[in-house]
Amino acid sequence: MKIKEISERYRAVISIYAFLIIFVLIFSIFFPVFRTPLNISNILIQITPLALVAIGQTIVLIGGGIDLTVGVVISLTTVITANAMGLPFVGILVGLILVFVISGSIGFINGFLCNETNIPPIIITLAMASIIKGLNLLYRNEPGGQVPKILNKIIYFKMGIIPISILIVLLFYGIFAYFMSRSKLGQYIYAVGNDEKYSRMAGINIKKVRLSTYIICALMAGVTGIVLSSRVGSGSPLIGDNYLLDSITAVIVGGTGFSGGSGFILGTLGGATLVALMSNALNISNVSPFYQYIVKGSLLLIAMILNSIRKK
Amino acid sequence: MNSIYNKTEIKRNNTKGVFVKIFSSYGIYIVIFLLVLISGIVSPKTVDPKNLIEILKNTSVIGIICIGQTLLILTRGIDLSVGAQVVFINILVAGISLGDPKKTFITILIVLAVGAIIGLFNGVIAVKLKIEPLLGSLGVMTLLQGISFLYTKGFAKGSTPPFIRAMGIGRFFNFLPISVVIWIFLAIVFSLLLSRTIFGRYVYAIGSNPKAAGIAGIKVDRTRLLIYAVSGVLTAIAGLIWSGFLGTPTLTGGQYLPLDSVAAVIIGGTTFAGGKGRIIGSMIGAVIIVYLSNFLTIIGLGIEWKIIAQGLIILLLVFIYVGRKSYK
Amino acid sequence: MENNEILKISNITKNFTGVRALNDVTMSLLKGEIHAIVGENGAGKSTLCKIVCGVYGYDKGSIIFNNVVLPNGDPQKIKELGISMIPQELGLLPKLTVLQNIFLGNEKGRAGIIDTKKSIKISNDILSDIGIKLNLNTEIARLSLDQQQFVALARVLATDAKLIIFDEPTSTLSSEEANNLFNIINQLKKKGITIVYISHRLEEIFSFADRVTVLKDGVLVSTEIVKKTNKEEIIIKMVGRELLKTFPEKSRIMDKVPVLRLENLTLKNKLKNISFEAYKGEILGIGGLVGMGQVDLVNVIFGNEKITSGSIFLNERLIKSIDPSKAIKIGINFLSSDRRGDMLFMNRSVKENISIGTLKYRQKMGFINMKSEKGIVNNKIKELNIITPNIEQEVQFLSGGNQQKIILSRCLIKKPEVLLLDEPTQGIDVGAKEEFYRVIRQLADEGLTIIVIFSDMIELLGMSDRILVMHEGKISAILNSEEASEEKIIKAASGLKTKTE
């Protein structure tokens, strides 16, 4: 009874992890390299940025919105980090503050516009994305700057096969999973995603809630930017762009619906893992690079089809 | 019963200021006018007929795509795979014809058919499988890129046959580009379809309220699939012109088409809520977007400024169209 | 009396674009009383209560609760002050669990973190108080209507409310469930909680309310002490004049020509072997508790839903595989109660809204004959005197009544034989209503068969030549208008068979 209930409720999450396990098993069997410690720690590193940015996207989607600015925010923050952290000692601190202030305020603008205008979130964030991208390119239209090596050393330090970066990821997922299921604000985000009007009736301040979703999302994009730039060692105005589609894919694969009000942070972790795993698996299994697009595309489509089956 | 929201919204509409009323129906014209005016003052080069023709020529591809995109957004759909489609079509044209004039006709037929199929595929995903078209078409986009790569293994074969080449770069009385003529012809045809025919009425009805459309006796799914197929064909035509314009198969390019086309349609006054909007608006929207980049290059400003300006114009115009949200 | 007055509403006025929903309403509630508010659909009952608990803001007036002036349109604040409402639509969030819904907006816990244990305990207590068992982790969407009703109640009880407003709670409850509810309400009363009870079921009110206030067209007619008045008086106050006069004269059809015949028609777990005949020129009213399959019935006839088994005959010809477009073709048409949702194209013109269904008959190769279209539309606008500046006006700017007429005229351009109406008078003001009653009757006299769902008892009795009462997807009674009475209908609606016909 209890079991059944849980499996009912967390069906999406369970199934994505079930699939992950099967997937990993198959590859471990067919490609021994796949299960070597080195490759495992590679995968853990490769998961990091996507997993982080996907958290924010999930929360926005649960809140009934969507954020198309994550990609450009990541790029922007890499550039900021690379330039601000140049100066010794204080550099890192200044960089962090700058990143969070800027990404936070971008999130605020997104949320504010969604609250105050009738423009659908997709269009708002689309327009915002192109504005930010433009500004970013104006600021610096080619990769460059210097991110202190120390960051890289810390974030990607490996304890055995476990890089710190994945611990950061797990930490964030822990926090936000708890936040979404236990905190008032978390509840309200689900509620608003469910039905704005009834949430208002229940006395929820939907503006505040929506605002917070977009801010969280932008901040997570900022974090991703830092993690990414410290891996690359420099900032690049285009480096983040691919993460938009990937983040949405991860969330959808993780079983969060597009209509809002439902979904689970932990599902997204599974989704992100799967997406990252795919490209590693392609390399490991030595598939011609030309296949990677096909696999990515069909992954997204299949996931969405399954979601819509699940609804019925 | 979402009464309170509708009611308040109606209130807003009724109490719209006269300026806003005018702007929300003629905003796009005002914008293009201002754009031409300013650019004319800043650098007369921009507005000389030769350059204007150039601009129209560069608009024709995205313009034709925008016709289809308008139909889709009118009926609460969208297609972000247009860029990948155009690239794929171009490769197909070269691959099938191998530049052989004799194969021109069959090539065009095949390409149009392929366009229709891709459109239908998008349609089935959105209409039958009930998948958010935005994401669905993103998936299709990635798929198409993959298919293009697999089909060519990176080395796109063949070249564009003369006739199709002419569609891209040919001109009547070496002045009026053929592509522009095709584009404007299609635009006129489809505006007539929308304003004068049952099909048009159904499009607006479905966009305005799909459920009601069904109850009013419209075959909603069938119509929407048809629309997807049609826009697929339109994209294929755009692909032919593109292929003619380039004269060679390439695996890259066109990546800016999806967002630019959507942007054009939106600033042209077609709302995501569906059921409102006209072809002419989208066409002017498309011109604005191309005009912007041309103007900015001419005055020596980079692509960055175009992107920024585009974003701002979208926000501004759409805000004027749909206005502030009111909660009480 | 004044000393134990808990709520004072003074000169409240509220407009929804054009429509005046409430006009200068002044009334007061006494501590610990059960105060009923009655009135026809659209009399302003719900609006008044939603204003009291801040869901709507008001334009003029003031509300004082326990000697504090209530903020205008601030649900959170007002709830904290101790006023809670169970709206008709319940306002539960379908994808959230029972537990989450019960505490939504006043979660138990500190520092923004929810104390789940405490919440579970409290909600279990509440649920056992009102004597129902529910799994706290099931999503609302999975519950039945009456279970949801009780969750909504539990949510209100979770806030220590001093004033609770019930908006037509029994419309979805069977009679024993209703009685259960009345007991709960009486307990609350004993606890000294003030109850406002909106309903148009008079017998309920007379069974347990202390005072009753009658609203009509947004105006407060009077407030009576229940013991000192009687049903007839109240009805007259509600309707304005005696019941019979509001509704047009019923026609006496002598020869019963069956136009539409259903033979044990079944729709998977919604309808069970429905069989009946509808005659030429009659108005067949369908009554019953909300959600007992009335809407499904008309939807099936119109082809919105595929029947599982059984058969439909039109003029004794079997109709197989029907969908809306076919239904319209063969002369069955349908007006849904949800005008905005199901019928109207809000941002399109009056013209398009009227002609949409019948364009096929005015075209050459897909091109619409604008001229004849215009003609037809203008005729219809005259016939039903639809008030609109011009035929290009977007319908969202028209009043409910006119919108309703627009839909009706859409259905009448190509005269149907059977017209299905679902709550046709919902949300249109009384003037428009009476006109609408006349139109419907007139159509019937012209020979249309009209099948109409009314949840409002008075309308049901007033309009129907025959009344078909449904309970849990079955027909529990078919009554002729002579024998039909409120009591009989309620009985049948609650599933207690009444021998008739």
Add this chain to the structure above:
Amino acid sequence: MKKILIGFLVIVVAVSIVLIGAGCNGQAAETTTASQEKFTIGYDIYYEGNVWSLQMVEEFKYHLQQEYSDMVKEVFYTSSGYDVTKQLNNFDDLVAKGCDIIFIQPLDPTALVDKIKEATDAGIYVIVFAIGMEGEDFTAYVNCDEVQMGQVKGEWMVEQLNEKGQVVPMNGIAGTQTCIDIANGWNSVFEKYPDIEVLPEVFTDWDYAKTKIEMTNVLQAYPDLSGVVSYDDPGAIAEAFMEANHAWMPITWEDENRAMRIWKENKDKGLKAIVQTKPAWISYDALKVGMAVLKGEPYEKMNIIPATVITEDEIDKYYKPDLPDQVYCLTTLPNDVLEELVGKVAQ
């Protein structure tokens, strides 16, 4: 629940079939019977959408097959698609696959420095070629001197314009070391001549479509343009000229077959050009060095190979009339192999 499980099984099967199936008929093991020591080789393609980069791959494959097949255990190809992060991941994956040697064209001058150091420290040979990078932690470096290339282009242009005129630089991808060096090269020349006006640099990602559109705009914008110094697709540039029927001017050229054809056709109509470029066979040079390393033979760490120059009277020596436009003429691949790749030209 059942439905979904079934769904998943379907995907699992599908995916694994695609991957494994493709894996097997992909560029998998190429083993021979020779008793020689065998090595695992990794090669990262910087962008699979770019013909030149793919022709490098083909040169590499072909000669590996022809000359070194007895040394090959396995070859792995990954593709980075211009994406630095992807390239980092690919490099990791190649290391994980146990490659003894990795050939790579770094997309970012700094990003790979540490990785490459780690790898070489771990005894993996890393051959950096065709695109420059910072540091010297790689095993060997094979490239042209790009600054010098840029200078040559610049000097030629100055000479053509006899020291005065308006020049637009058309370049590839902003921020890649190659493009930066090239630009530094020609700028160092131009700044010596005050009468040469250098317009803002245009980056086109070596994308044909983008190049053509950008060039068209430039021609519109600057009527008194007098030269194009380019490290870009001259085919597309020429297209823009011909379509605008704009008078020809001096343009620094490349060895793409289309470009060669256009040059041939227009050299008498006033098109002044010179090819001075990095040949696609640079991957072959890299391969040679790499194999020498594996064999333990002596090798140069820094191999600066001269840029190949083609002048007007040498066109016919390189132009391949019987091959389609896409191929690059500076190639060591025999025609049949090329035809295999890009098909015959339509007659």
